[in-house]
Each structure stands twice: as structure tokens, then as C-alpha cells.
Amino acid sequence: MADSFDLVIIGGGNAGYIPAIRASQLGMKVALIEKREGGHLGGTCLNVGCIPTKALLHTASLLHDARTAEDYGVKIGSVELDYPAVAKRREQVVTQLRRGVQGLMKKNKVQVYNGVGSFIEPKKIKVETHDGETHELEAKNVLISTGSAVNSLPGLEFDGDRVISSDDIVTENDDYPESIIILGSGAVGSEFASMYNDFGTEVTLVELLDRIVPGEDPEISAALQKEFEGRGINVLTSTMADSGSLEKTKTGVKIKTAPAGQDKKEGAQEEGGSYGGESVPAGETGDDDGTLEAECLLVAVGRKTVTEELNLDVTNVELTEKGTIKIDEFYRTGEDGVYAAGDVIGGYWLAHAAGHEGIIAVEHMAGENPMPLDQSLVPRVTFTRPEVASFGLTKAQAEDEGYDARETKFPFRAIGKALIEGEPNGFVKIVVDSETDLILGMHAIGPHVTDLITEGVFAKLVEGTPEEMGMTIHPHPSLSEVMGEAAMASEGHPIHF
Numbered sequence: 001m002a003d004s005f006d007l008v009i010i011g012g013g014n015a016g017y018i019p020a021i022r023a024s025q026l027g028m029k030v031a032l033i034e035k036r037e038g039g040h041l042g043g044t045c046l047n048v049g050c051i052p053t054k055a056l057l058h059t060a061s062l063l064h065d066a067r068t069a070e071d072y073g074v075k076i077g078s079v080e081l082d083y084p085a086v087a088k089r090r091e092q093v094v095t096q097l098r099r100g101v102q103g104l105m106k107k108n109k110v111q112v113y114n115g116v117g118s119f120i121e122p123k124k125i126k127v128e129t130h131d132g133e134t135h136e137l138e139a140k141n142v143l144i145s146t147g148s149a150v151n152s153l154p155g156l157e158f159d160g161d162r163v164i165s166s167d168d169i170v171t172e173n174d175d176y177p178e179s180i181i182i183l184g185s186g187a188v189g190s191e192f193a194s195m196y197n198d199f200g201t202e203v204t205l206v207e208l209l210d211r212i213v214p215g216e217d218p219e220i221s222a223a224l225q226k227e228f229e230g231r232g233i234n235v236l237t238s239t240m241a242d243s244g245s246l247e248k249t250k251t252g253v254k255i256k257t258a259p260a261g262q263d264k265k266e267g268a269q270e271e272g273g274s275y276g277g278e279s280v281p282a283g284e285t286g287d288d289d290g291t292l293e294a295e296c297l298l299v300a301v302g303r304k305t306v307t308e309e310l311n312l313d314v315t316n317v318e319l320t321e322k323g324t325i326k327i328d329e330f331y332r333t334g335e336d337g338v339y340a341a342g343d344v345i346g347g348y349w350l351a352h353a354a355g356h357e358g359i360i361a362v363e364h365m366a367g368e369n370p371m372p373l374d375q376s377l378v379p380r381v382t383f384t385r386p387e388v389a390s391f392g393l394t395k396a397q398a399e400d401e402g403y404d405a406r407e408t409k410f411p412f413r414a415i416g417k418a419l420i421e422g423e424p425n426g427f428v429k430i431v432v433d434s435e436t437d438l439i440l441g442m443h444a445i446g447p448h449v450t451d452l453i454t455e456g457v458f459a460k461l462v463e464g465t466p467e468e469m470g471m472t473i474h475p476h477p478s479l480s481e482v483m484g485e486a487a488m489a490s491e492g493h494p495i496h497f
């Protein structure tokens, strides 16, 4: 006999377990299916994404602080990285959070199944467990949240040793490379470039487009590149790696690179680019024999959606050409009562976006009246040193959309706390509609901007103006003062610059 549920969710990442909790709060009987071995919930983000990477980046940041401690009058002596201990701590953090999510499922009476979920019929789901058991679940509604997985390029297939993915880095327990070539400078490529550079690894960052973090404001890309190069990272933009030339040697890899042709760049912009989408194949290079050599090659050119095991053919769920599931503003697919959220639908491939999308989907199922997600309110964050954060439109994008936009920039070097913390580089930009004085976007690089950006998002959410942000009293001395100053600068009266 099939078990019956108000909602069956396939995929236990942010777009799955978070809406499971919300659905339970709304009185639904919920089942959550997760295929990861060990039944670990939390998806990419908790197991191989946000959390383990940020744990590693925290160590990188501590290393940097320890190496520069003498500038602040603290003598530490020799500073060394104990990688097995770093990996152990990373795992402790991940394990503790996994337990937390498991506990939340229990608390919210969500029935968790560990196995592969697939459609038998649009409202009948099969779970095949790893030890060969099968369960059938009847569902009034289904939420597909099967997420995304690492994606390589033809000729650069992952081998876990010389040609590696982000999954390999965050599950490595013993060692880290002395040198690395990183293909792709989106969030994955740039964060690992920053981390390995702090670890002491020799890093070459190769980007097909003409600037790194190409999804960000061009001035942010230029500022990050300057910081990276100042730290000794070899940054190659407008550069194409020839996958056919890959050679695995006794000690590592060799690959040829050449200037990227315009056609390839356009392909990358259309199909991939930072924050989601499909990657473009690494093509042939020209005559220039710019051979790169390193211990390993990280391919970080975007991810692919996971839908193969779902047996979508028995439903009216449709896929786009890029393999993402087609949805409407409430995340309804083409099949009545079947919704989809998270990386599997494309858009911003970010954990916080995934969770919000899933919540809107289940609130809609429950007959609540959720507001559709405003994409311009999704903060985009990159945890490099220095950090990058943004939301909404750049000035150029705003003008393309017909706004009479004005842009103002305020530097961190005019903020006392930034000097105290030894982080004077960076700035916050605010883009405003000159006609209405409403905020259209913010773009920031510098200390803790991944935290600071939320103030701007909230101001935009409540249709606040820079005038009101400027009137908000920011504690002194704090980094948050940069937000108030940027807002006052937008009104033509910054105080400290």
C-alpha cells in the first residue's frame, strides 16, 4: 500500500528541506526524499558547497591574519598550515549542521526517505533505497528540488586527482596542491583561487571572458583582479584552454592556452556566465603556445541540473534547452500540482534563492498568497578576500532598461573601522533611479560586504530611498557606516569623503 502525503519533495537541499519545514508549519503531511549516501540532508550547499568551502576559506583568512599579525603588534612566530586538521574541522562543521537539519525534520514531523525518487505517475512517486527496498508514495503535490551537480568539459573529465572538481576539493582530507590551474572565475573559481593563494599554493586563474567574476559590475571585476594580482595570483582573462592539449604528467598536468576568440566569449556570456547556466566547451586554441603547468587543474565553468533519474517522461514537466525545469512565477511546472525550485530551475544558483523559491512554492500549494520572488532582491555573494556582494542592476543594466540611473561610489578607506581592521581597499556603489530616487542596485567589494549588503536589500524591499538609508544611524566605529555614507553620497552629501 502506498503511503499518502500532502506533499512529496524530491531532493533534500535548500530548495527541499527548507520548504519541507514551511509546509509542515502550514499543516501539510510531508515526505522528503534524498538520495545522498548516508541520507545526509542539506544538498550541495551543506555537503559539498557553501558550508565546507566557507569553513576552508575561514582557515585561509586566519592564515592571512596570522601572517600579518606582526603589523598589529602581535608576534606569533612561524605560521604553518596543518591540512588534515583543517579538513577535520571542516567535517566537524558539516557534521554538526547535518545533525541540525535532521533534527529539524524530526521536530517538524517530516518523513525522510533515503533513496532515489522518481515519478511512476504525476502524483505517485517511487523511492528506491540503496539497499534495494522500494516505497511508493501518493502525493497531492510534488516539489522537485533535485538541484545541480559538477560539470566538466569534453576532454577534461574529472579524475579526482589531476583534473578535479569542487567536490574533490571539499572532500580532500590529506593534502592540498602546491600549484593549481583554475578554469573559470565565477564564484567557485574565484573563491578557490583566493583560498589556495592564502594556503601558499601557486595559482593561475583562467577566464574565457574579458574580466573575472563577469556576472558582477565591471569595476568590481577590475578591483578584484587587482587584489588577486597584488597577492601573486596569475590571472589570465580572455583566455581559452585547449582541452585537447591536456597532458597528464608524472607530477601534474600541462594544458595549452590562447587568447579566446570573440565567438567563444559570446557563447560563454549567453550560455553560462557567473551565477548559473551551462558552460561552453573549451575549444581549440590558436597559434600562441601559452602552455600552463601545475599539480592539478580545477574545472569551475558552471554546473548542470540533475533530472535524469526522475522519469519526467510520465509527467507534463518540461525542460528548457539548458536542462532546467520550466516553471511559472509560483514555481508550478507544466504538470498540475507539481512544482520545482532551486538550482534545477536555473536563475540564480544560490542557496538562499533556492530556499526562498521553495517556500513560495509550498505557500502557493497551501493556498496562501505569496509574493513572487523579485530577482533584483537576491543578494549575490562571493567569499573571496576581499569579499564581493551585490544585488539588482548595475548602472549600465539600468540604462539598458530605460532608467535615468545615477551611480555613486564610497570607498572603505574613509571608514575608520576598515582602517582599524587593516582592510582599507574596496568600495560600495549604489545605483539609483534619478526620477523616483528608488534604489536599483548595490555593488560592493571589501571587508564583510557579504553581511553588509543585506541592509541595502532590505532598504530596496521596503522601497526605501538613499535619503532614508543615510538617515539610519549606523554605529561608530563599524563597517556598516559605509552603507550610510554610500547612501548620503548618492544624495550628494557624504560626510567623511
Ligand SMILES: Cc1cc2nc3c(=O)[nH]c(=O)nc-3n(C[C@H](O)[C@H](O)[C@H](O)COP(=O)(O)OP(=O)(O)OC[C@H]3O[C@@H](n4cnc5c(N)ncnc54)[C@H](O)[C@@H]3O)c2cc1C
Pocket: 010, 011, 012, 013, 014, 015, 016, 033, 034, 035, 036, 042, 043, 044, 045, 046, 048, 049, 050, 051, 053, 054, 115, 116, 117, 118, 145, 146, 147, 148, 149, 166, 188, 306, 309, 310, 341, 342, 343, 344, 348, 349, 350, 351, 352, 353, 354, 383
Ligand atoms: C563549491 C560551491 C560553493 C557554493 N557556495 C555557495 C555560497 O556560499 N552561497 C550560496 O548561496 N550558494 C553557494 N553555492 C550554491 C548552492 O550550493 C546551491 O545553489 C544550492 O545548494 C542549491 O540548492 P538545491 O536544493 O536547489 O540543490 P542541491 O543543493 O543540489 O540539492 C539537491 C539534492 O537533491 C538530491 N537528489 C537529486 N536527484 C534526486 C533524486 N532523484 N532522488 C532523491 N534525491 C535526489 C541530491 O542528492 C541533492 O542532495 C555553492 C555551490 C558550490 C558547488
Ligand SMILES: NC(=O)c1ccc[n+]([C@@H]2O[C@H](COP(=O)([O-])OP(=O)(O)OC[C@H]3O[C@@H](n4cnc5c(N)ncnc54)[C@H](O)[C@@H]3O)[C@@H](O)[C@H]2O)c1
Pocket: 153, 183, 184, 185, 186, 187, 188, 189, 191, 206, 207, 208, 209, 213, 214, 239, 240, 241, 268, 269, 272, 273, 274, 275, 276, 277, 279, 280, 281, 282, 283, 300, 301, 302, 303, 348, 349, 350, 380, 381, 382, 383
Ligand atoms: N559564494 C557563492 O554564492 C557561490 C560560491 C560557489 C558557487 N556558487 C554557485 O554555483 C554555481 C557554479 O559556480 P561556477 O563558478 O562553477 O559557475 P559560474 O557560471 O558562476 O562561472 C563559470 C565561469 O567560467 C567561465 N568559463 C566558461 N567556460 C570556460 C572555459 N572553457 N574556460 C575558462 N572559463 C570558462 C565563465 O565565463 C564564468 O565566468 C554558480 O551558479 C554560483 O552561483 C555560489
